[in-house]
Amino acid sequence: MGSDRLDRFIKGKVQNHQTVSDTDLLWQKIQAKQAAKKKDKRRFFFIWFFAGLLLISSGLGLFFYANGSTEKATTLVTPSSVNNDPVQSPTSLVEPVSESKAMENNPKEKELNLIEQNNKIKKEIKIKNIDLLKEEIIYSGSDTPTSFDQESLNLKESKDTVSTNKAFKNIIPDDQNLAPSNSNFTALAALPFRIIEIDYSNTSDQFEKENKTFPKLKNPKQYNLATELFFNYGLVNKSLKSNNQAYLNIRDSLETPMDVISAGLNFRIQHKSNFYLKTGLEYQQINERFENYTTWDSTVIEPNQIIEIIYNMDGTSTNTIGDGLVDESYYSSKKIYNRYRSIELPILIGYSSSEQRLNWFLEGGLALNLWFKPGGETLSESGHSILLKEDQSYFKSRTGLSLISAIGLSYQLNDRFNLSAAPNFKYQLSSVSSGINPVDQKYLTVGLRMGIGYYW
Amino acid sequence: MTEQEIVKGCLKKESRYQQLLVVRYSPMLLTVSRRYSPQNIDSEDVLQDAFIKIFEAIKQYDSKKGNLEVWMRKIVINTALKKLNKKCFTHEKSVDQFQDVQLEPIVYSHLEEEDVMALINTLPDGYRQVFNLNVIEAYSHKEIGKLLGIKESTSRSNLSKAKNILRMKLNNQEKQELWARIG
Numbered sequence: 001m002g003s004d005r006l007d008r009f010i011k012g013k014v015q016n017h018q019t020v021s022d023t024d025l026l027w028q029k030i031q032a033k034q035a036a037k038k039k040d041k042r043r044f045f046f047i048w049f050f051a052g053l054l055l056i057s058s059g060l061g062l063f064f065y066a067n068g069s070t071e072k073a074t075t076l077v078t079p080s081s082v083n084n085d086p087v088q089s090p091t092s093l094v095e096p097v098s099e100s101k102a103m104e105n106n107p108k109e110k111e112l113n114l115i116e117q118n119n120k121i122k123k124e125i126k127i128k129n130i131d132l133l134k135e136e137i138i139y140s141g142s143d144t145p146t147s148f149d150q151e152s153l154n155l156k157e158s159k160d161t162v163s164t165n166k167a168f169k170n171i172i173p174d175d176q177n178l179a180p181s182n183s184n185f186t187a188l189a190a191l192p193f194r195i196i197e198i199d200y201s202n203t204s205d206q207f208e209k210e211n212k213t214f215p216k217l218k219n220p221k222q223y224n225l226a227t228e229l230f231f232n233y234g235l236v237n238k239s240l241k242s243n244n245q246a247y248l249n250i251r252d253s254l255e256t257p258m259d260v261i262s263a264g265l266n267f268r269i270q271h272k273s274n275f276y277l278k279t280g281l282e283y284q285q286i287n288e289r290f291e292n293y294t295t296w297d298s299t300v301i302e303p304n305q306i307i308e309i310i311y312n313m314d315g316t317s318t319n320t321i322g323d324g325l326v327d328e329s330y331y332s333s334k335k336i337y338n339r340y341r342s343i344e345l346p347i348l349i350g351y352s353s354s355e356q357r358l359n360w361f362l363e364g365g366l367a368l369n370l371w372f373k374p375g376g377e378t379l380s381e382s383g384h385s386i387l388l389k390e391d392q393s394y395f396k397s398r399t400g401l402s403l404i405s406a407i408g409l410s411y412q413l414n415d416r417f418n419l420s421a422a423p424n425f426k427y428q429l430s431s432v433s434s435g436i437n438p439v440d441q442k443y444l445t446v447g448l449r450m451g452i453g454y455y456w
Numbered sequence: 457m458t459e460q461e462i463v464k465g466c467l468k469k470e471s472r473y474q475q476l477l478v479v480r481y482s483p484m485l486l487t488v489s490r491r492y493s494p495q496n497i498d499s500e501d502v503l504q505d506a507f508i509k510i511f512e513a514i515k516q517y518d519s520k521k522g523n524l525e526v527w528m529r530k531i532v533i534n535t536a537l538k539k540l541n542k543k544c545f546t547h548e549k550s551v552d553q554f555q556d557v558q559l560e561p562i563v564y565s566h567l568e569e570e571d572v573m574a575l576i577n578t579l580p581d582g583y584r585q586v587f588n589l590n591v592i593e594a595y596s597h598k599e600i601g602k603l604l605g606i607k608e609s610t611s612r613s614n615l616s617k618a619k620n621i622l623r624m625k626l627n628n629q630e631k632q633e634l635w636a637r638i639g
Contacts, residue, residue, distance in 0.1 A: 006623070007591045013572040015592055018483035019490060021500070027478045030504050031471075037508065291471075 028249075035253040042257070046237050050446045053423035054407070060421075061360060061409050225456045228266040228280075232424065234447020236260050236286050241431075241440040247381050251439055254379060255338070258287040260445040268453070270352070278348040278363065286340040286443055290377050292385055302326045338376030338388070340395075340432070340443075344369050346404060357412045361422070364405040372399045372432060381438050394437045400430040406449060420451045459524050466514045474511055481525065482507075485532050490573060491588050492536035494581050499536075506535040533593070537604065540581060575625060583618035586611050 236257035242248040264282030305324025311317045350363025374388040374395045386394060408422025424447055431440040457476060465473025486503055493499040509531050517527050567575070576584060585604060589595040590611070595603070597611040604611070 006619070006626075010572055010576070010622075011592050013567065013569045014487070014491065014576065016484070017487045017569045017573060019486040021482060021486050023479045023482050026482055026500065026504065027475050029500075030474075030478060030507050033504055034508055034511070 031253050032249045035249060038256070039252070042235075042237060046235050046446060049235055050423060050425070053446075053448050057407070057409055057421065057423055061358065223272075224270045226268040226270060226453050227456070228268060228278075228420070228451045228453040230264060230266065230420075230449050230451035232260070232262040232447045232449040234260045234424075234445050236288070237444045237446075238288070239442045239444070242438050244381065244438055248439060251379060254291055256289045256291075257443070258289055258337075260284060260286045260443075260447060262447075264346075266346070266451075274352050274354055276350050276352060276363075278346065278350060278365075280346060282344045282346055282367070284342050284344060286445070288338040288340070288376070290336045290338050292334055292336070292377065292379060299325050336377045338374065338378070340372070340374045342369055342373070342399065343371040344402070348404065352410065359410050359412070360408070361410060361420075362407050364403075367402040367404050367426065369399040369402070372397055374432075394434055395432055395441075396434050399428060399432045403427045403429060408449070410453065416455050418453045418455075420449075420453060422449045422451075423447070424449050460519070463514060463517065463519070463524065466511060469511070474507075477510070478507055481528060484525065485528060487573070488529050488532045489536055491576060491592070492533050492585060494536070494540050495577075497536075497539050502536045502539060503532065506532040509535060529593075533589075534603075537585065540585065540604075575622060578625065579618050579621055583614050583621065586614040587618035587622075590615050 236259060238255070238257040240248055240252055242251075262282050262284035264280055266278050266280035268276050268278045270276035301323050302325075303323050304321055305326065306319045307322045307324050308320035309317050310320070344367040346365060346367040348363045348365035350361055352361035353359045372395065374392070376388050377385050378388060378394060380386050388394065404424065404426045406422040406424035408420055408424075410418045410420035412418045426443075426445045428442045428444070431442050433439060433441045462473050462476050462480070466477055482503065485506065486499065489499040489503040489506065493502045506528075510528055513531070517524065576587065579587060586600055589600045589603065590597070597608045597615075600606075600611040601608045606614075
C-alpha cells in the first residue's frame with residue numbers, strides 16, 4: 001500500500017537523522033540551567049529548613065507552656081476538689097471537715113473543738129522555710145483577703161498555706177464566728193477547714209516543683225548581667241553579582257555553599273522591664289565546595305596507526321601502517337573545600353518574657369565584622385585557579401556589617417542557669433569581595449543557635 | 457571512550473562525562489526534540505531540559521533493559537510531550553475535510569532528510585505527535601493513548617488525519633514543481 005511505503009520512507013529518512021548544532025553552546029546552556037536548578041533547590045531547602053526550625057520551636061514552646069499551665073492549675077485547691085476529696089495528702093493544702101449536727105447546734109462545743117484542732121495542728125506543723133511560705137499562700141476565693149500577716153492569722157509559731165472559699169464561709173453563719181476581735185482570723189478560724197500538716201523539711205523541693213514556680217534570680221536588681229556560651233549550625237545561601245555574566249555562571253556552577261558553623265560568648269544586660277542588650281564575640285566559618293575542571297590537549301605519537309591509504313585503480317586500497325600523531329584531550333577535576341572564617345562583634349537589642357520557666361525571646365541587631373579570612377581556591381576571570389591563602393586581594397579583610405535576628409526559647413534550669421534554642425538569620429549588608437574581584441559575593445545564613453546562659 | 461565509561465562518569469556526576477554525552481548524542485536527540493517539540497517552543501530548550509533530566513535519572517538506566525540511545529530518546533520525547541498543550545488533540549480540524557490521497561513513490565522519493573523533517577513539522581501539534589510516535593517510534597495506539605492521555609480512537613483518528621495532510625502536501629508540492637518545470 002502507498003501509505004505503508006510512505007511511512008517506511010519517512011521513518012527511514014528521519015529516524016537516524018542528525019541535526020547539526022553547536023554542542024559547546026548547548027553544553028554551556030545546560031550547565032547554566034543546572035546551576036540555576038541547583039540554586040532553586042538550595043533556596044527551597046533553605047526556606048523549608050528555616051520554616052521547620054520555627055515550627056519545631058513553636059511546637060515545643062506551646063507544649064511546655066501548656067504543660068506548665070496544667071500542672072500549675074492542679075495545685076490550686078478548688079471547692080469541688082476539696083469537697084470531693086477530703087483525703088489528706090502532703091500536698092493538699094486544706095481540707096473541709098464534716099461537722100456533726102451536734103456541733104452545729106452548740107457553738108461553745110464547736111469553739112472548743114476548733115481550738116483543740118488548732119492546737120493539735122500547731123504541734124504537728126514543722127515549718128522551716130518561712131519566707132517561701134509567705135509567698136506561696138494561695139487564695140482560691142474571689143472575696144478573700146489580699147494579704148495576711150502573721151499576727152492577724154494568729155498562728156504564732158507557724159505559717160500555713162491557706163485556702164479560703166466563699167462557699168465554705170457560707171456554711172457558718174456570721175453570728176457563729178468565734179473571734180470577732182480579728183476579722184481575718186475569724187475568717188480563718190470560723191471556717192470548717194482543717195489545716196493539715198506539711199513537713200517542709202522533706203517536701204520543699206517537691207512543693208516548689210509542683211507549683212512550677214519560676215526560679216527567680218537570687219538577687220534581682222534593676223539590671224541583671226548574664227553570660228551565654230553558644231553554638232550555631234545552619235545553611236548558607238550565597239548571592240553573586242557581576243557585570244560579566246559568563247564568568248558569573250562559571251563561578252556559580254563551580255562553587256556550592258554548604259553550611260555555616262559558629263560559636264561564641266555573649267554578655268547580656270537585662271533591665272527589669274525584660275528588655276536587654278547583648279554583645280560579645282562570635283567566630284564563624286562558612287564552608288563551601290569548589291570544583292574546578294581543567295582540560296588540555298596534547299599530541300602524542302602512537303605506533304601502528306594508518307598513516308596513508310592508497311586507492312588502487314581496481315577499487316582496492318592499500319594502507320600504510322606506521323607511527324602516527326594522535327590528538328588527545330586530557331581532563332582533570334579537583335574538589336576543594338573553601339572556608340570563609342570571620343570574627344564578629346554582635347550588638348543586639350531584645351525582649352524576653354520572664355514569667356515562666358520556659359520563656360520566649362526576640363532579638364535583632366547588627367554584627368560588626370572584625371576579621372575575615374578566606375581559605376581555599378577560586379577562579380579568576382581568565383580561568384586560572386587562585387589560591388586564596390596566597391592571594392588575599394580578592395576579598396576584604398573586614399567585611400562590614402551584617403543584619404542579625406533571632407527568635408527563640410529559653411528554659412530556666414535553676415536560679416542561675418538557662419538553656420536556649422533560637423532559629424536565627426544573618427544577612428551580610430556589604431559584599432565580602434574586594435575591588436579587584438569581578439564578582440560581588442554576599443552570604444545569607446540561617447541556623448539554629450543553642451546556648452547555655454548564666455546569671456551573675 | 458565507550459558508552460559504558462560515559463555512563464559511569466555521569467553516574468559520578470562528573471562534568472566532563474556529562475559534556476561528552478551531550479557532544480555525542482545531541483545531534484540525534486535534537487532531531488527527536490525537533491519532531492516532538494510544540495511549535496511555539498524552542499526544540500533546543502526542550503533538549504537542554506531533557507539532558508538535565510538524563511543526568512539526574514542516569515542511575516535508573518539499566519543497560520540490560522535497552523541501549524542508552526533508546527532510553528535517552530524516550531526522555532526527550534517525554535520532556536517535549538510535557539510541554540504540549542493537551543487541547544491540541546481536541547481542536548484540530550475534522551478528518552472529513554481531507555480526502556484520501558494515494559501517492560506514488562516517485563512523488564516523494566527525491567526528498568532529502570531535512571525536507572522530510574520540515575514536512576513533518578508543518579503538521580499541527582496533535583497530529584504530529586501521534587504520527588511520530590506511531591510511524592517513527594512504532595508505539596501502538598494504546599501506548600500513545602496512555603502517553604498523551606487521549607483515547608485510542610483519538611490517536612487513530614489523528615494518525616489518519618496526519619497522513620492525509622502529508623499526502624496532500626506532497627501532492628501539492630509535486631504539482632507546484634511540475635508547473636514550475638512547464639512554466
